Amino acid sequence: MTDRQPPIARAIALTRIGLWAERITQAFWPAWTAVLAAVAVWASGLAGPLWEFSLIGALAILALVLVVIGMRGFRAPTQAEARARLDETLPGRPLATLDDDLAIGSGDAGSSAVWAAHRRRMAARLSGAKAVPGDLRVARRDPYALRYMAVLLAAIGLLFGTLWRVPEVPALPGIGGQVATGPAWEGWLEPPRYTGLPTLYLNEIEPGTVDVPEGTRVVLRLYGETGALSVTETVSGRNATTPGEPLQDFTVVQSGTVAIDGAQGAPVWTLTASPDTAPTVAPDGDAAFEFPDQVTLPWRAADDYGVTAAEITIALDADGTDRRYGLEVEPEPRQPLVLDMALPIAGDRSDFTEVFRADLTQNPLAGMPVIVMLSATDAAGQDGTAEARMILPGRAFYDPIASALIEQRRDLNWSRANRVRVARLLRAITWKADGTWNAPTAYLITRMAIRRLDQGPLTLEQRDEIAEMLWQAATRIEDGSLDSALERLREAQERLAQAIRQGASPEEIERLMAEMRRAMDDYTRQLAQQQGQQGQQQQQAQGDTQEITPDMLDEMMRRIEELMQQGRTAEAQELLRQLQDMMENMQVTQGQGSGQGQPGEGEQAMDQLRDQLREQQDLSDEAFRQLQEQFGRPGEQGQQGQDGQQGQPGQQGQPGESQQGQDGQGQQGNQQGQRPDGRGENGEGSNDAQSLARRQETLRQGLETLRRNLPGAGSEAGDAAREALGRAEGAMQDAERDLADGNLGGALDDQARAMDALRDGMQELGRALAGDRPQGIENQQRGEAGGRDGRGLNRDPLGRQSGQGGQLGSQESLGKGPDAARRARDLMDEIRRRSGQRDRPKVELDYLKRLLERF
Template identity: 30%
Template sequence: MNSEQGDDLRAARDVRSARTRLNLLTFLTQLTLFLDSLAALLAPAVAVAVGFAALSWTGLWLDAPPAGRIVGGLALGALLLAALARLRHLRWISRSEARAVLDRGREDAPADALADVLANADQSPSGGPTSLLWAAHLRRARRKIGRLRAPLPAPRPFAHDPFGLGALAVLALCATAFVAGPEKYIRLAAAFDWRAFSSGAGARVDLWIDPPRYTGKPPLVLTLNQPGEQSLSAPVGSLVAARGAPGALGLTASDGLEPAPAKGDERHFLLRGDARLALSGPASGTFAIHAEPDKPPTIAVVGDIKVNARGSFTLTYRIADDYGARDARIAARPLETPGRALEAPPQAALDLPAEPGGLGEARTTLDWSDSPYAGRPVELRLSVHDEAGQEGEAVIGPIVLPAKPLKNPLALALAEQRQNLALNADRRAPTLLALEALDFAPDLFTPKLGVHLGLRYGLTALRRARNDADLREVADHLWAMALQIEDGEMSQAERDLRAAEKALRDAMKAGAPKEEIDRLARDLQKAMENFLAEMANRAQHRQGESQTGEGQSVSPEDFQKMLEQMKKAMEDGDMETAQALLDQMQSLLENLQNAEGGPSQKSRSRQARRDLDRLMREQQRLRDETADQERRKDQLGSPGQMAQPGEDQKQGQKPGQKSGKGKGDKPGTGDALEQRQGQLRDKLDALRRGAPGMDGKAADGLKQAEEAMKGAEEALKQGDDGQAMAEQQRALDRMGQSAGELAKGEKDGDSQEAGGQKRGGRDRNGEGPFDNAQRGDGVKATAAQRARRILDELRQRLSDPSRAQEELDYLERLIRPN
């Protein structure tokens, strides 16, 4: 009996534990079902609120009158009340319904079975068949109760929205959120701002000035309700805008403000001149606006027009403006108009400078040698436009437009007749007569069959020409024949070289990728090596000489170095320097074949200038090492290591003179600098005596540089590094002046050789295009060169011992910031 009683007690405990878990699961199921029902009933109200917020974020209430805002607020309240009225159907779920959810999908219904009780428990004896069956039934229900789980909330509000209005409201909310931006709260709160309904009191007023976008200036928000008149400035063309309720905007504008179209509660004005703006009402203020004028852009030629050997020319110019340039162009205007021309004068776009806004100096190479106006006197008109559409211009001339150099007599004759026909279509009879004269003796003038047939075709086409289009085709045919006859004497190596150079230039202008630029640079280098080798062979076959003149003074290694510098400049984003290097390379290539004999005077002069440039670099390095030596001495003579009074005199030095060697100096450093300075002076003396063109100012400058080097040598011998650096800097300055004189002499010689160019033209600013002084070696200073000049100036000031120690320390930090 004791064992049976224990089993009964354990069974009773298990039943109580299972029913406790059942009660918990039942409560959680009741709560989940209640929340699902609540969410379904609240979904319409939430959709109304979301839709109202999306409507508000569109800015509807900002432009709506107060009455409209009131109507909108009341409509929102009515819709919310109608939606919330559904909450009257909300009720708590019964336990039997919760157990039915737990038993859903289970045929044995364990939850309902465990909650049930035996109907005749009092009448059934313990241990009877009924009790045993009931106990077995409870055990099976207890085991299954442990596997039951309360459901999670799953409101599914859209299941009760057959038209998808809730989803549409959410989509509209997401879309209008981007429209509202940071004004979400302001636009939503505007629906409930009804204060402007009574006499406009408390209405918001905004007043601001929006400058034109091209000026790069930010909008200016004006401060209201300030005593007195406020003064401010804005560019001409700025938009002055005011926004507020109709009853709150009382604006008075002077003549300098031109009314502009606006929408809603805004008023717009365009600033055309100095103006005065007054605002009255709830928000007030008086403003005096100064209109900053937008001056027209200017363009001016810098230096001389450089004419290249193949008929192209390089133009350097400077563009200036208040804010930035939009585009620039160049056009030729013929000074002689003999008749009706078949072609318009040439014109082209100019490259804008690489500086921000397209301002500063730039260089453009143009090839108009194919134009019929080439070889004729013209004026060049340079024009530039800014973002406001204003124009600035400069006129250069008169000059003779560079023409393609033709050497073959027949090619020259055909080019001349083509020019006569293209520039005076009414007089084609002389052209016809000249072509017939060339065809009169084909054995003499056109011995080649292809040239003879081409000339016959031109004659026939000219006789049958009926309009300007036919005459234009004849002129083009004559020019094509002239080029074919002239280029027939050009070697394949020269053709490949010019094609490679043109391909690289076009790729640079088009902003081709780095891989394409590298490939074209390699093609140019290969073509250049073939061309130089061919020129060397020509010279050897011509006279058996070992040199080919000026063209051979430039080696393939020099071109390789220029190519590497050009690629490095493009990698650094300095396209201006890369374009300048390519222009310089083109100039060298176009003039390579001009030297037919031994080394010319110009060739040897250029070699002397390169030697002088190398000596200047050696002198600069020597000066830097002298500065390092002085710095080490200063560090050894810092506080705590100062010599005792009279110690310098004991060592046989003059007061204030620096020692040539100090503790920690490397043995022989001062002597080595002194010896190198002497060797450098000997090289300069040999260059001055043996190089051509060393007369006048160039020779005087080198002589003064020798004297400065001698002074530096003496100062190094005495240990006075400060004086040595001053003398070394003086030597650098004198050598630089001599280099400039040599470059100027070379350029004057080039100008005399070019010929045919009239130099009397002046632009509208009164400056002649060829009157500007040379700058250094005649090449436009790049950013790296300007930085080098600044660094040289800092070093020169650092070498002055008379400057204060604080200034010297500051200069030292500028040179070596780390």
């Protein structure tokens, strides 16, 4: 019944054809693989006749054997097998159902009706029957895909071989034809890679004169019989040569000729070697000092193919030094200072101008006559040098005490033979120091340096430690001096005014403006601190002072820049003069925000911390004054220390001298009723120390109460603020104990630790408040003076508006604003300066190098 249905019959026929293809493939694929391999050997013609016929015969025999094996296993598919495969793909196997008969209940009408309905459903399913394709996969039997390899080889043989294997070889173009017909050659001229010049193909260059750089590599290849061609050259300077070698490889070191004997036309080239000149380098201006710690030296370098490295060597010029006072003795040998100089990060390095920048402020050579040796290296390893003699710029110290300390530091670095002289002069500097030292810590550091100098001959390490102590003392005095900051500002203003009058370049004007901004920031900061200590009533009593904000100063500086850019130098000079007059007599007002209402809990805590810090500073100053009075008493040099030993240096409250007492009264200490702890027998000095101890205790108790009620609990910054205030309490407790014992020197150290911890607590509290402060209040308290973009005290090192309350960073972009280019140059200069400091960690130098390569 189903065979009479054309769709089913067609599906069964196609399924049977698929079965034939499947069984033929599975039975005879090894045979036709061998046949295709034989076709590949026959069509390619790569083997000789004997090998070719042998391979083809062997493959033919193998194919016959495989055909026999395949026929033995081959079984032709039947109609029933095709029907069964097709029936397996249909649901319910309808073909088998239609061939079945009802076995039980054939006489029952109901059963017959059900069976007839079932057969109709199965017949309906046959309408969707489709032929089943044969399974031609033999991958399991051919795991190495030999059949595909045979097909590929046969296809290559038929496509690239020849069907009839014509024996002629087609003519090859170019050098291939010459090789096939007789001796031939090829040659190349490869200039050094650093020159950037291309490689030349010698076969395309007409014989004659050719200009090449010195160091050019010549490569010649000779084809044909050995000795048919030979090379004669006079450019490499080789002693032993083999002219007939197939490969000739040599380097041009001098001008000469290259000839190829035996070649058609016997070509000869005259190679003119252009020498690689050594680089040149020289200073391009005077060395200068940029406050606070930058030494700059413009320099220029040039090379025909570019400079690859540069360095500067700075050595002491003893012959150019004024050999007086502490410099009379012979200087101790000191290794020259060798630093790398930054090269341009982009562009041509064959001729450029750069500025060397380094932090040489604390170097012993700063301020001394030096011999500067500049060195530049090119890619060929050649060096160019230049020497110059100059005074290495250093930081200027305007405070007389700071300047004297720096001079003694210079003498000690000059030679350790000045040890006794330096100690004697330092005693003179610290003699009766009350009222002349603005930094108590600097005084204590200097006295400690004197004690170390008195201990005997110094090692190099001890000398460097004492020199560092003197530097720290001098900088503390200088940075804390309002007069020195004003002097630096005046000097910067004078240099800028002189540059404007002389019509200096825009780059020089910009550099001087930046220097003046730094000096102005330093001066306004110290002036604001001084006025904060004087109190509000004293500020209001100064009716002749002028009130001015940092934003106003910045606006005037910006206006001066605009006038200079427009060429209106006269107006710029007048505005600069007005600025100088304003800076001479002004009152710096620090913006407190324009918000109204009572301050919040966080602001009140911050104000209380400021009061605590101010009171602690006053208490420390009072302790220092008492220590000065104690040093100034007669007979202090002969006082007995707490351990009962006479004249022991280093005891608390003693300046360190043994028999060189004040006014020659060094033996009268105990005779004047002086107790070993520095207090008189009748209680002189004891009441003052006890009073200071009680004040310290009250201050500590107030800080303890403030710490317990400090806002920001639970936050990282709030917890850090509490931890910092806890350290401050511990330091105050130590100071209280030292004051009670009369140990004023130890109390000063403890109070300094307490003040540092208070500052840390204020900073962390500011961070905590900044994290909880609403955006509107934060913007309101920034005090931006009408939205002007100031560059004054509230700017971070990148020139952006700094966060409030100790918050680090801001949301302001560095790449925006009128000064973005200047700030970017300053940042790149700082990266270059740091990358030239060899003493920095290697990981930091690698990071700086990656920054320079990227940007």
